[in-house]
Amino acid sequence: MVSATRLSVPSTSVGGARCDRLPTMNTRSAQELLAPLATQQADLDGGRRLIETYTMEGMLGMLWHGPSDAEEVVLCAAGGMGGYLGPADGLYTHLGETLAGTSCAVVCVDYRRPSHLESSLLDLAATADRAVQQGARRFVVLGHSFGGAVAIQAGCALGPYCAGVATFATQSAGCEQAGQLAAPLLLFHGAQDRILGPENSEIVRSLASQGNVRVFDGADHLLTEVADEIRELMAAWIPERFAQHRAA
Secondary structure, eight states, X not given: OOOOBOOOOTTXXXXXXXXXXXXXXXXXXXXXXXXXXXXXXXXXXXXXXXEEEEETTEEEEEEEESOTTOSEXXXXXXXXXXXXXXXXXXXXXXXXXXXXXXTOEEEEEEOSSTTOHHHHHHHHHHHHHHHHHTTOOEEEEEEETHHHHHHHHHHHHHGGGEEEXXXXXXXXXXXXXXXXXXXXXXXXXXXXXXXXXXXXXXXXXXXXXXXXXXXXXXXXXXXXXXXXXXXXXXXXXXXXXXXXXXXO
8 A cells, every 4th residue: 555645736746644635735635726616426327426526617527437435546538628438439438337346446537628738637636636535545547649648647646656557549748757657658559540640659658768559550549440459458457557556
């Protein structure tokens, strides 16, 4: 178990001696920096909950699969247009259903300001902060397209809390600090991606000085053509990352 963390959110650096929240230098947590006006949630079918947090900069949405007090949480960062589904024909919600029996939670984050990197990083940090206050001890972070940069930065910020980061058709802009990422890194890309070519994943791997890049022939930006393969790979990779983190 991690007993301390250092989490950086936009324009702040943080440190703490306890694992009950992700604090900042001025003692304000990421959730407090979000400055919520109100939050409401509703239970959906299949053990899911939709949580909406309203702020002056928009609404942060969290589609939460699995137990609210899970020690192991998968954070899913959307692309530049937001949303909950992720790439590969709804990979994020599929993982929420697939991993439901493993006692981990999968949280799909819909940004307040899609395509705004600083704001979106705070959204993920606030979601992680909420999870930590409810019992989370380790995270895997996933990100598609623009969300790849969000996931890389969040993985760096989570530090010893982070068990792994996986990106899908990531952009390279915003990933300049990837060298600070200590967790294992997996990068998927479609060879026929005409929005963000596979060279972006290679650049991120170079910046990180680690990571495994998988380029799929015939696949485009959404990786729809290899959805089944990616789902199978991730359903195995995520539990492996958590198991290794627990054993460390």
